[in-house]
Amino acid sequence: MSLITKIGSIDIRNPLILASGVMGTSYSTLQRIYNGGVGAVVTKSIGLNSRKGNPNPSVFALNEIRSAINSVGLANPGYQVFREDVEILVKNHVPTIVSIFGENENEFSEILNGLKDFPVLAFELNLSCPNTEKGGIQIGTDSEAVFQIVKRLKSETEVPLWVKLTPNVSDVIEIAEAAVNGGCDALVAINTLKAMVIDIHTKQPILGFKKGGLSGAAIKPIGVRYIYDLYERFEDRIPLIGAGGIMSGEDVIEYLLAGASAVQIGTALGVAYPENMIKFFISKIKKYMRENEFKSISEITGGAH
Amino acid sequence: MKKQTLANSKPLMGKIIDKQEECDDTYNFLIDLPVKNKTAKPGQFVMLWVPGVDEFPVGVAGYENDVLELGIAKMGPGTTAMLAKNIGDFVGIRGFYGKSFQTPKNINHLLIGGGFGMTPLKFLTKNLIERDDNLSIQIFEGARTKSKLMYLDWLQNLHEKDQIIFNVCTDDGSFGYKGFPTVALEKFLEESETPSVLYVAGPERMMKVIFDIGKKYENVIDMQMSLADRYMRCGFGICSYCAVDPTGWRICVDGPVFNTKQLEQISDFGVYRRLDTGEKQRI
Ligand SMILES: Cc1cc2nc3c(=O)[nH]c(=O)nc-3n(C[C@H](O)[C@H](O)[C@H](O)COP(=O)(O)OP(=O)(O)OC[C@H]3O[C@@H](n4cnc5c(N)ncnc54)[C@H](O)[C@@H]3O)c2cc1C
Ligand SMILES: Cc1cc2nc3c(=O)[nH]c(=O)nc-3n(C[C@H](O)[C@H](O)[C@H](O)COP(=O)(O)O)c2cc1C
Ligand code: FES
Numbered sequence: 345m346s347l348i349t350k351i352g353s354i355d356i357r358n359p360l361i362l363a364s365g366v367m368g369t370s371y372s373t374l375q376r377i378y379n380g381g382v383g384a385v386v387t388k389s390i391g392l393n394s395r396k397g398n399p400n401p402s403v404f405a406l407n408e409i410r411s412a413i414n415s416v417g418l419a420n421p422g423y424q425v426f427r428e429d430v431e432i433l434v435k436n437h438v439p440t441i442v443s444i445f446g447e448n449e450n451e452f453s454e455i456l457n458g459l460k461d462f463p464v465l466a467f468e469l470n471l472s473c474p475n476t477e478k479g480g481i482q483i484g485t486d487s488e489a490v491f492q493i494v495k496r497l498k499s500e501t502e503v504p505l506w507v508k509l510t511p512n513v514s515d516v517i518e519i520a521e522a523a524v525n526g527g528c529d530a531l532v533a534i535n536t537l538k539a540m541v542i543d544i545h546t547k548q549p550i551l552g553f554k555k556g557g558l559s560g561a562a563i564k565p566i567g568v569r570y571i572y573d574l575y576e577r578f579e580d581r582i583p584l585i586g587a588g589g590i591m592s593g594e595d596v597i598e599y600l601l602a603g604a605s606a607v608q609i610g611t612a613l614g615v616a617y618p619e620n621m622i623k624f625f626i627s628k629i630k631k632y633m634r635e636n637e638f639k640s641i642s643e644i645t646g647g648a649h
Numbered sequence: 650m651k652k653q654t655l656a657n658s659k660p661l662m663g664k665i666i667d668k669q670e671e672c673d674d675t676y677n678f679l680i681d682l683p684v685k686n687k688t689a690k691p692g693q694f695v696m697l698w699v700p701g702v703d704e705f706p707v708g709v710a711g712y713e714n715d716v717l718e719l720g721i722a723k724m725g726p727g728t729t730a731m732l733a734k735n736i737g738d739f740v741g742i743r744g745f746y747g748k749s750f751q752t753p754k755n756i757n758h759l760l761i762g763g764g765f766g767m768t769p770l771k772f773l774t775k776n777l778i779e780r781d782d783n784l785s786i787q788i789f790e791g792a793r794t795k796s797k798l799m800y801l802d803w804l805q806n807l808h809e810k811d812q813i814i815f816n817v818c819t820d821d822g823s824f825g826y827k828g829f830p831t832v833a834l835e836k837f838l839e840e841s842e843t844p845s846v847l848y849v850a851g852p853e854r855m856m857k858v859i860f861d862i863g864k865k866y867e868n869v870i871d872m873q874m875s876l877a878d879r880y881m882r883c884g885f886g887i888c889s890y891c892a893v894d895p896t897g898w899r900i901c902v903d904g905p906v907f908n909t910k911q912l913e914q915i916s917d918f919g920v921y922r923r924l925d926t927g928e929k930q931r932i
Contacts, residue, residue: 369927373889376897394926400704403883405657421928545662546700614887
């Protein structure tokens, strides 16, 4: 039995990937999570310039639904500063996917070109962050823009390009189609869902930005449905990476059965002992594979269809 | 089972039931929390939401009968808005977050602090004086000037009752001796033949100086420092804006209190911190 996971042309040691924005602002946390046992890590989404993000509160837990809401708003140090962190990760052989975001094609291109000298595993295009007024969300909902960006970046690098989809659209297939036609190497779904929380004592939205994105257990069935729909449409033409509400090894299996080749985990790793959590995930996946006589991860992919 | 602390949740709205001026630009608040049978330990902190303004970390100065004590010093817009709150107003609380001070038996407890760093040390002092297995409890407090000394009356009172030894100093000599807390601390360490643990909370540069001093003395068996000079967003480990290099420890869950062994591994300690963008800034 092997956990080695194939995503297009790349292999990682198991199907667990740290999702963007969780434990991902510095090389040291990313290195720590990789040492903890995941197959690969995705950095916080990095932009052209440094960005403060939104005022606090910008992240809190909703324990009654095992979820979290955030409006971090792509706070990041800018790609020039972040190069240092990528350099250390690459030097330490951490399989790193750099998530990037921009407001338009040219911004994406500038960031990609500013980082492409590093042998990273892939670039993940964040076309889908709901927490900024400009940028992400418009691009990720406009299929023509998605096609143009992917096509352009594809012509500028040999490194695999993953496209992260937003669930906040009426027709995800149309956007996915545009990304695939543009030449992307994998699709990642889903990012957080538009959400908000209001305090009834003060009658005010709690997040400093008022509105945010929901992650964690509450969004899992939605993510599973997206992956199922995408697999129905593309089958094995494009690798799918499932994300959203994965809180256990069983949830990983569910995403694989829906059609994912690998998964990303965010909220579940934002805990005091992420290393224990990763071990727990892996042991549950192995147990399932043993009991169901699966020899490899790829045998599970799409099993529910 | 370990006794559970507050569930990690959205801000719980607590009512301010008391507000007292503590020293210049610093107020003490008592906040009634809508939860029962929960516990907090010295060194832990909460995320305090001032509705419509900001949310930021503050140390727990006390916790008894579901009433939380906080000491807030004026810095910028968030703390200023908190200081304008009055009895009856609601504020949001998330926590209790982070690791607490670890207090061995039969040692000298040396608590060293300044500014809002005194808040967790007040809570620690309260807990220590209830025990009968201490060699001594000593407080070393420093501030720029007398009006900036936190908990002055309270600590002096404990000193008079022989419950603690209070060493106090100011930069300008307006109260206590003129100079830094390190002077009295080194004097004690030089003369003492019994084991001591240092608990330090204050500006990080000061903590680094104390750390280097403490390492010179064999009778210092541990140093525990609260790295509270750091930017925080979530408070529970998900965002990593508070993380230190090269270990990837997050101040909010792996700290804020770190011991000697851990501090030696943190290359950032006393050198740089991260801003809200994730960029590094020299301390
Ligand atoms: C673990 C911990 C415990 C603390 N305990 C106390 C306490 O008991 N009493 C007290 O008065 N203060 C405490 N602070 C400091 C307090 O969080 C800051 O003074 C407050 O955030 C300032 O906000 P502001 O809007 O008033 O000022 P701003 O003008 O916004 O900021 C002033 C400075 O405060 C710091 N700061 C701002 N936002 C944050 C943030 N989200 N997280 C961390 N630092 C920030 C930065 O250094 C900044 O330069 C603690 C900080 C930490 C990390
Ligand atoms: C605090 C936080 C910050 C995030 N930041 C980013 C980001 O910068 N870029 C991005 O593509 N996704 C970001 N996400 C979304 C996650 O990568 C992931 O898609 C989503 O949270 C669903 O997975 P989960 O339920 O396992 O967390 C963030 C999520 C959280 C909770
Ligand atoms: S404040 Fe978010 S991880 Fe520490």
